[in-house]
Amino acid sequence: MLGTVESLLGANKIRVRCMDGVVRLARIPGKIKKRIWLMEGDVVIVVPWSFQNEKADIVWKYSGPQVNWLQRKGFLKS
Template sequence: MPKRWNKEQFASADTLLGANHIRVRCIDGVTRMGRIKGKIKKRSWIREGDTLIVVPWSFQDEKCDILYRYLPPQVEWLRKNHYI
């Protein structure tokens, strides 16, 4: 779950831009350019339509870091329990 005190939020992957960058649509309605952190880059592939946890940058609101990718069963559970 996103930590609200750390400004984390849900997002959906829209477009793969290459070079570890993805255009994401955040839950607050803003489209940002997301950067895949090295920890995530080595562990999982992110595809268009995936549900993610992102943290917007404090000094550039149009960019963010991608922290986590949810698997399809996890997304189904989140929708069933009205988190997204």
């Protein structure tokens, strides 16, 4: 599910607004924690937890050209 980073909460916790309208508390798993650097406004892919819908894991961060392509193709609203 696509989402936009709203705020950085410290450590590996991030508040993400998902495309279904839900604001989720997301975390960066240890496997990719040191590999990606997130800022507010970045577009990411999140996977909601199966047992708690208000939380999710971040699995991918889109780069600038990828975000432009997603907007042109209509996957992102703005």
